[in-house]
Amino acid sequence: MSEEQQRILKAQLWKMACEMRGNMNASDFMNFGLGLIFYKYLSERIEMFINDQLQNDNTDFRTVWAEGNEDIKQELRNVAIEDIGYFLEPEYLFSTLSADAKDGKFILEALGQSFKHIEDSTLSADSEDDFQNLFDDVDLTSAKLGKTADDKNKLISSLLLALDEVDFCLKDTEIDILGDAYEYMIGEFAAGAGQKAGEFYTPQQVSKVLAQIVTVGRERVRNVYDPTCGSGSLLLSVAKEGFAEFIYGQEKNPTTYNLARMNMLLHNRRYDKFEIRSGDTLEDDQFENEVFDAIVANPPFSAQWSADSKFNTDDRFSRAGALAPKSKADYAFILHMIHHLHDGGTMACVAPHGVLFRGASEGKIRRYLIETKNYIDAIIGLPANLFYGTSIPTCILVLKKCRKEGDDVLFIDASKGFEKVKTQNKLLPEHIEKIVNTYKSRAEIEKYSHKATIEEIAENDFNLNIPRYVDTFEEEEEIDIKAVMAEIKTLEAKRSELDKQIDVYLKELGLVF
Structure with missing residues (x-):
């Protein structure tokens, strides 16, 4: 089942990328597409991790955060940063922003804050070097996204909504479904990036x-x-x-x-x-x-x-x-x-x-x-x-x-x-x-x-x-000149006979050249 999920995920992600990039070339769009896939992954992973931590307490991430117990919140932050390297509050999760996008809200500013919160959560932690400036290339102010802020917001919102329909299968531990799909995406972008792909x-x-x-x-x-x-x-x-x-x-x-x-x-x-x-x-x-x-x-x-x-x-x-x-x-x-x-x-x-x-x-x-x-x-x-x-x-x-x-x-x-x-x-x-x-x-x-x-x-x-050192020379088959000449003579004789038959047919048709 996992390999079939992987095939489906690859197809969904690439179809989304092709539909959403518009006139943007592959290498330019790659930063946005892969960056948002990564953001969704981090969001789903932190939510899944915290919910697993709270499983025995019959509660979940969003409920605990809404209740406002700062000691419990800090403890969860510490556990997450120690174990998976980062933390992100529920209001900055992908699922929160995609819901806002569905309601037509302006999400660019909140998305930029989400990226910053992920990076800031690792400051002074052992994972800091692995997360700092990680989203620098997802430039939400880029003119490549559109002329106006509303144009940019529309494109990014459509990307989030398209990704919202894709199941990353994070709970399936049989094979690395998302990792392999991400590799596939990088390869497909490379195929369209020309000279830059070698980099x-x-x-x-x-x-x-x-x-x-x-x-x-x-x-x-x-x-x-x-x-x-x-x-x-x-x-x-x-x-x-x-x-x-x-x-x-x-x-x-x-x-x-x-x-x-x-x-x-x-x-x-x-x-x-x-x-x-x-x-x-x-x-x-x-x-x-x-x-x-x-x-x-x-x-x-x-x-x-x-x-x-x-x-x-x-x-x-x-x-x-x-x-x-x-x-x-x-x-x-x-x-x-x-x-x-x-x-x-x-x-x-x-x-x-x-x-x-x-x-x-x-x-x-x-x-x-x-x-x-x-x-x-x-x-x-x-x-x-x-x-x-x-x-x-x-x-x-x-x-x-x-x-x-x-x-x-x-x-x-x-x-x-x-x-x-x-x-x-x-x-x-x-x-x-x-x-x-x-x-x-x-x-x-x-x-x-x-x-x-x-x-x-x-x-x-x-x-x-x-x-x-490795002789790959292939000897060509010897040519029997006598046999070739004999075959040529046979073919010439056949052609002469055919010419005679054609002349007969032409005369019968009253055609003389």
Whole structure:
């Protein structure tokens, strides 16, 4: 029943979004749509939590608040903030405001106050960092909502009323119904956001590959980290695969940073079991002294960074003997991640193919990782056109610190295993399974995978371009020239005979050309 509820919820939410956004583009509307879904979730969760606390007293949240006993109110506030991280009074709940919207009341001011009350309730609490400025991108004064205050109120009211008809199924604990529906919404918005989508979303099938690889051989990972976490979907995939107890991430874009925190809470991650921080990972490392069991990332491809000389003495980069070029930060992200990797951990990141063969400083870093440190465990080539906003083929780099001398590097060419869906290529479950199983077994499969020794890679001047190691050349079938010529003569004879028959028919019809 839960999976059917999930399907229905996804359809309802997306239908609502398509109907309500009007002329607003997908990326602009995303902040309002997802923000209000999150507000409804927080409202329903606090109401359900308080009612559960009062169950043995034969009363409920609204009744207790109407009675006005301040001691009981304070006790309930404290319990809620300790357990779920925040509090919201009944007058600011979604159900209260949606009822006012149904009556045609002006609700924009009350809605803004509701957002503020949620954030203010966490001040000086352990959950403060997870809730502060969380609704900054739900700008209720934005001209995108309408010209006048009444226009804005009308649109927001219609959104609340549409959401009021949707059952979030919060009491169904069999599967994460709302969390998965929220992920679905982010994915659908990404599909319509074009180039911007790459800033906040990694396609689910790619997330699954990364998640399964970094959890190979482990039933549980203590923690997982993503230095460019976007909406957090990749982190949540690892948590689902490896039962990660703690989640850590950093995100540069303020809007996406808020989306990641919402995503964590909507997936029922306790506020004290995740830490998403804001800032530029390379310039302002928020987890300077931390190491992690699993690291996953889909960093921006060939992004610019400062490559400032100060990084020559930064422990993350200094040992490699060179900095990634200003115009291509790919290896800066890779070195940053390996610096934060626990000695027994695994990291897997998506990168453009250029990291496999580009020379100059990138060639020096690549050689350092292979020859000096022996960190590179596998290179996996992915199909082109998997990611929103770019059609380039990409690869996955898998790195470990615990590799032994003599260990080979596994090359997998999975570039041909995909299904085309509309304008996007997608990995099907069987494609994911083949990639992961090949990585686990380190099997050599003709035209698919190869185990290369360090000596073999050195002979290729530390170039990791996959075709150098996996021969995918398909021999064309030999052509029998004599048979082809004989067939041509037969066809010519048949054509000549047909021409004669056509001439007879034309003469019978009195037509002569």
